[in-house]
Amino acid sequence: MKPPISVDIWSDVQCPWCYIGKRRFETALETFTAANPEQPVNIVYHSFELSPDTPEGFVGTPLEYLSERKGLSREQVLEMFAQVTQIAAAEGLEYHFERAQQVNTRKAHELLHYAKDKGKQLETKEALLRAFFTEGLNLGDVDTLADVGAAAGLDRSDALAALEAGTFENEVTLDEQKARDLGINGVPFFAFNNTYGVSGAQSPAVFLETLEKVSHA
Amino acid sequence: MPDPQNSVQIPEVTQPLIMVQAGDDLEVCGPDGC
Numbered sequence: 001m002k003p004p005i006s007v008d009i010w011s012d013v014q015c016p017w018c019y020i021g022k023r024r025f026e027t028a029l030e031t032f033t034a035a036n037p038e039q040p041v042n043i044v045y046h047s048f049e050l051s052p053d054t055p056e057g058f059v060g061t062p063l064e065y066l067s068e069r070k071g072l073s074r075e076q077v078l079e080m081f082a083q084v085t086q087i088a089a090a091e092g093l094e095y096h097f098e099r100a101q102q103v104n105t106r107k108a109h110e111l112l113h114y115a116k117d118k119g120k121q122l123e124t125k126e127a128l129l130r131a132f133f134t135e136g137l138n139l140g141d142v143d144t145l146a147d148v149g150a151a152a153g154l155d156r157s158d159a160l161a162a163l164e165a166g167t168f169e170n171e172v173t174l175d176e177q178k179a180r181d182l183g184i185n186g187v188p189f190f191a192f193n194n195t196y197g198v199s200g201a202q203s204p205a206v207f208l209e210t211l212e213k214v215s216h217a
Numbered sequence: 218m219p220d221p222q223n224s225v226q227i228p229e230v231t232q233p234l235i236m237v238q239a240g241d242d243l244e245v246c247g248p249d250g251c
Contacts, residue, residue: 015246050246070250080251087244181231186245197234200243210237 021188021201028207047109103140113168
């Protein structure tokens with residue numbers, strides 16, 4: 001068995017390109033693994049908050065948030081939503097911006113670190129993205145986060161206790177510090193074997209080419 | 218075995234990544250929007 005390829009992914013749970021990028025990466029990974037079954041790949045998701053200034057407890061819509069706080073016109077935002085919804089659909093994803101709830105995502109990132117500790121991070125990441133973009137759940141609420149975590153296979157009461165205690169707060173901060181050290185200012189961002197960086201929801205062909213490059217390095 | 222209270226923490230060195238160039242049309246979200 002070869003040594004594993006590491007793929008470190010910085011992402012936020014309310015980032016539309018992150019979910020699309022996740023699917024495109026998974027498409028590439030499936031092709032890569034079919035051709036290289038002896039090559040393990042370790043994937044770790046890292047925290048990146050797109051809007052850390054969102055007050056805790058704030059619940060708004062992405063339209064309000066982007067138009068009122070980021071200076072974009074409502075028309076610009078709606079046009080962007082329509083475009084990205086269409087691109088997401090092409091990847092088999094169902095986006096509903098009209099019912100999405102814009103929140104502070106720090107607690108959701110803490111849940112992802114808790115889930116990593118329990119060996120359930122990939123399932124939890126998928127569940128959180130679906131909860132935000134498809135189901136319109138409030139990911140700033142710890143009870144909702146515990147429900148989402150439980151659906152992904154976590155122990156609900158233990159996860160809730162960790163969220164309430166802020167057990168993984170420091171891990172979120174460290175991830176964001178690492179992102180700054182690497183010069184990451186947009187997500188999704190993929191680092192392969194701590195050597196190659198891919199920015200954005202690139203095509204599966206780009207991810208596949210990078211996986212092949214690092215596996216032959 | 219060093220005494221943890223007296224040991225100096227050496228910060229992890231972050232090597233710059235080699236960016237894979239994949240066109241200009243990057244689909245990313247940043248603090249200023251997507």
